[in-house]
Amino acid sequence: MSKAESSISKADSATSVKDIIPPSHLAYRGDIDGLRAIAVLGVVLYHAFPTLIVGGFTGVDVFFVISGYLISANIYKTVASGSFSIIDFYHRRIRRIFPSLVLVMVVCLFFGWFALFPNEYAQLGKQAALGAGFVSNIGFFRESGYFDVSSITKPLLHLWSLGVEEQFYIVWPIAVVLLWRTGRFFGGFLILSIVVSLVASIMVIKTNQVAAFYLPFFRFWELAMGALLAYMSRNGWKAHSFCSWLGLALIVASYAFAKEGATFPGYWAVLPVFGAWLIIASTQQGWLNQKILACPAAKFFGLVSFPFYLWHWPVLSFANIALGEEPSLLVRIAAVVFCLLLASATYFFVEKPLRFSKKAYISVGLVLSMIGVGVFGWYAARTNGVPWRAAAIDQEALSKLMVGPTWKYTKNELCVSLYAPTFRYFCSQEEVGPPTVILIGNSYANHLYGGLVEDANLSRQNILSYGSCQPGGYQIDCDMQEQIVTENPSIKFAIINELWPRLGADGREQDMISGDSLKGGGDLAARYEEFLNAKIDFMNKHGVTTIIFKPKPEVMYEPRTCFPRPFAPAANNCVLSLEQVRNQQAGIVAVIDRVAAKHPEVFVFDQNPLFCDENSCSLIKNGLPLLRDFRHYNEYGSRLIINRFVEWSKQNNIGIVD
Known part of the structure; x- marks a missing residue:
């Protein structure tokens, strides 16, 4: 999982304003606002300064506990008194969440209208539609994988946690109503639910970390922990004030040591969850709760924490998109301050007035506004980013080439119908009948496919792009490729192309740009040499001519950043010195x-x-980019490189174009 995939949602129903607490709500606790402040600052500082608080993303888990506690306590109170109403419950949820959320999404869509390329705006529209339906977590889970774009380029990624939370609150109030009068069984049901969800999360993370992170069932235990605490507190249980210090220590430990990636949430989520649980459970008269967590500064950050979170990620994301790289330290500091100002204004002038207004039509207006955001987002996604926007028309030729992961040659129905469904990512064949050319490698083999099938000199060839087979890759794809070659004597040519690594003198992989040695991997040069020799021997055995494409120049930024865009000049020039390129390629070329x-x-x-040329290498030709992202050819680049390949093939009498 990528960095910014951590997020928070604090759509709880408790207010921090003493004189406007509804009768059905708990008494205000300033220390919980302080706990909110710890959570939101951890997440915001982590996203802006990831090396400062390496585990700050666990603030999301703190907020899940707070939300589960406060909302469940209010549900218990109304259910016990016989005054619970599901309509009133969701009415309060709408007033709590929608004002700030609608504003942030509308501003993002408005800004993106002028600043984003069509494929970027289409993605933003999809994110807005998912967010408006509170199913962002499901959407991001389904699109994660090989072709997923960087999380920093998703301005509304952070809405995933609102999806988890609202999905919990679809089933939880009903469960409380049905089970409340069962007495002790209710507490047992809660404990069982927590254990099952937590154990399931720990187990599934071994095979599917993305599911453990995004899907509601594997996160419900965190909200249910808050619900359990609310039930215990209602029955008179209270922890010693010392527990708040222990809770704070657990949260600090999670901020200091938790790491995003393959092991989170799992066991690591226990630290922030139990930390928040202990702080809330301890008496608010304790010194830490009263003097630190309930101090004016902490309460202020708690008050504005929901809009602060909602604003911070889109601002950082748009800054990264516009600049084409991580913004400088000064820009990130300015962004955090700007977001705090936006959050304060949003809270005092939007959220608070609308949330506590007595006018009934406010809720209807908020719902209609959210529906409008969702419909417009869906429209932007379905129209591929509203390409008739002025910002898109001005850069139409560029936009058509900057398709990112939406490369149309990834797979097609004909190929899928012809071959066993064992391929990981790539399966394209344009013509019915036995293939004559097979591409071997990963996406670097596949990105040649567009140029190969479009070149008239290769019209006699039936070209197959299948699977993802490279050293250390998916062996099942490699096996299937060899099976296809064995079963199809029509195949006469195999083209091998890879994301060739940069190798040091010791055969180990190096950073593509800096040349610094990377950890692990062993003697990668030996692995590649073994792989190529074995593959060539196999092809020779079956009468297949092998063609290897040497590496191309590599950069570690998107080529779109080499062109100006609204609100930002070109951040890069897409040019490398010939020496840089030779250094990148020397190891693998050897x-x-x-x-x-x-x-x-x-x-x-x-x-x-x-x-x-003699001095430098450029990723731009005739004013247009050759790549669709920082690695792969776009259609223009694929066409140009295959044009050169065809001429080279004729000169070397290879036979592929005869």
């Missing part, structure tokens, strides 16, 4: 050269002439 020397029947194609 491997390919050794393989070619062992197999003189193999053909090796150099891609660099498309990019490089």
Whole structure:
């Protein structure tokens, strides 16, 4: 999971304003506002300064506990008195959540209208539609994977947690109403639910971390912990004030040591959850609760924490999109201050007036506004980013090439129908009948496919792009590729292309740009050499001619950042020195050269002439980018490199274009 995939939702129903607490609500606790402040500051500072608080993202877990406690306590109170109304419950939820949320989404869509390319705006529209329906977590779970874009380029990614929370509150009030009068069984049901959800989360994280992170069942235990505490407190239980210190220590430990990625949430989520649980459980008369958590500064951050969270991620995301890279420290500091100002204004001039207004039509207006946001977001997604916007028309040629992961040649129905469904990502074949050319590698093989099928000189060939097979990749795809070659003697050519790594003199992988050695991986040069030799031997055995594409120049930024856009000049120039490129490629080129020397029947194609002259290499040709993202050819680039490949093939009498 990527960094910003951590987020918070604090859509709880408690107010921090003493004189406007509804009769059905609990008495105001200033220390809980202080706990909110700890949570929101942890998350915001983590997103803005990730090396400062490496586990600050666990603030989301703190908020789940707060929300579960406060909302459940109010549900228990009304159910016990016989005054609970599901309509009134959701009426309060709408007043609590919608004012700030609608404002933030509308501003994001408005800003994106002028600033984003069509594919970017389409993604933003999809995020807005998911957010308006409170199913962002489901949407982000379904789109995660190989083709997923960086989390920092998703301005509304943080709405996933609102989805988890609202999905909990669809079932929880009904469960309380049905089980409340069962007495002790209710508490047992709560404990059982917590145990089952937590154990399931710990188990599923071993095989599907993304599911454990996004899907509601694996997060429900965190909200249910708050609900259990509310039930225990209602029955007179109260922790010693010392527990708040222990709780704070657990939260600090999670901020200091928790790491995003394969092991979170799992066991790590226990630290912030139990930390928040202990702080809320301890008496608010304790020194920590009364003097620190309930101090004016902490309460202020708690008051504005919901809009503060809602604003901070879109602002950081848009800054990153506009600049094409992580903003400077000064820009990030300014962004956090700006978000705090926005949050304060949103709370005092939007959230508070609308939330506590006595006018009945406010709720109807908020619902209609949310529906409008969702419908417009859906429209933006369905129209591929409203390409007739002025900002899109001005850069139409550029926008058509900047398709990111929406590369249309990833797979097609014909290929899927012809071959066993074991492929991971790629399966494209344009013509019915036995294939004559197979692409071997990963997405770097697949990004040649567009140019290959569009070139008239290759019209006799039936080209198959199948699977994802590279050293250390998916063996099932490699096995299936070899099975296809074995079963189809029509295949006469195999093209191998990879995201070739940068290798040091010791054979280990290095950072593509800096040249710094990367941890782990062992002797990668030996693995690649072994893989290539074995693959060529197999192809020779089946009468297949092998063609290896040498590496191309690499950058670690999106090529769109080499072009100006509204509100931002070009951040990069998409140019590397010839020396940089040679340093990137020297290690893997040496491997390919050794393989070619062992197999003189193999053909090796150099891609660099498309990019490089005597001094430098450019990823832009005739004013247009050659790549659709920072790695892969777009259709224009694929077409140009295959044009060169065709001419090279003719000169070397390979036979693929005869």
